[in-house]
Amino acid sequence: MQIFIMDTMLPPEGNGWTTHKWEFVRSLSKSDYEVHVMTHRGTELGGVTTHPIKFKEEYKLGFNFKFMHLLNILKNVRQCHPDILYTRNVSFALLAFFTIQKPKLILELNGLYEEHRKFEKKIYGKKKVLKNLKLIMKDRLEIFVAGKANGVIAVTPKIKDLLIKRGIDENKITVVPNGANVELFRPMDDPLAINDLRYQCNIREDAPLVMFVGNLAYWQGVEYLIHSSPLVLKTISNTMFLIVGDGEVKDELMALAEKIGVSDKFIFVGNVPYKKVPLYINMADVCIVTKKILGFGYSPLKLYEYMACGKPIVATNTEGFEVLEQSNAGLLVNPENSQELANAIIKLLRNDQLREQMGANGRKAAVAGYSWDNSAKKTISVFKKVING
Structure with a gap:
């Protein structure tokens, strides 16, 4: 079986999008099947055949680049004669209808445009009319492609339920959650390296440390942690808060910490190399995932990476975190509820045994059910089902 991944693969760059594609393809490459993937020049991954995107320098930006990108994908697909086309991008999925060989199309959905539209309308009201119209158009395209695809991978049960309500055949939707690289993200018994990193971050060895790792976007809810921090500090005054990552609301979050009077307790380190993230997580006492509630639920990489590192977690009570x-x-x-969030953090910081036990439980659960290897195996089962009819 030959599998062609139409999404462009890049090494992880501090966001879930690139990490997801890289780690999924890496795990898929361990199979006995022939895997092809689109890449940028210079990007290589053992066990797969890479197809670099070719375009002129003047096409790097704007519509011309997007058009040439699509032509590159279509050209390579036609040359490879794959059995399976796989993508997370509904625009790329349309290319399946322009191939002579008519390979089986598998569409992966990590969210739904209609639910994003509802969420943004709730946040911004009627301020972003053009973006609202774009999301409506993308929603129509997404449902059309999902209906035409031979198989649909939904990363949460809620996405599957919503697709069924929109008329997509239940029998072709399979729930496959995201995962973590459990070999890279693991508990580390290296106190010297951890203490050295604490020193670099200007955090005392004995200071309790609460950490968030991820893209600083509005749906991440990092401001909830900042609002609750004075309540934590009132009880455990030497607590420090480390924010690892960058994004559109970073400046707002830093300003909020300043306004509340806790800027000396918050350290924003920006993006760090992907392979160093596990060391940062291992430095933490408690890890945080306080996402805002979306209608399709979550299957967040950072949750599984925290678990794989054996760290106790405080998270939003919403679908995907159960x-x-x-x-x-x-x-x-x-x-x-700032008090509720603070109480949970304090409970874990005060109880070494509870933190250790929850961390061990999380590691066990991640290895058993939330690794990228597990996700790849489940996805291959979908490929076989589609091929065999």
């Missing part, structure tokens, strides 16, 4: 209660690996809260 694994924490099921495996007793963390605490679920309403992050909009």
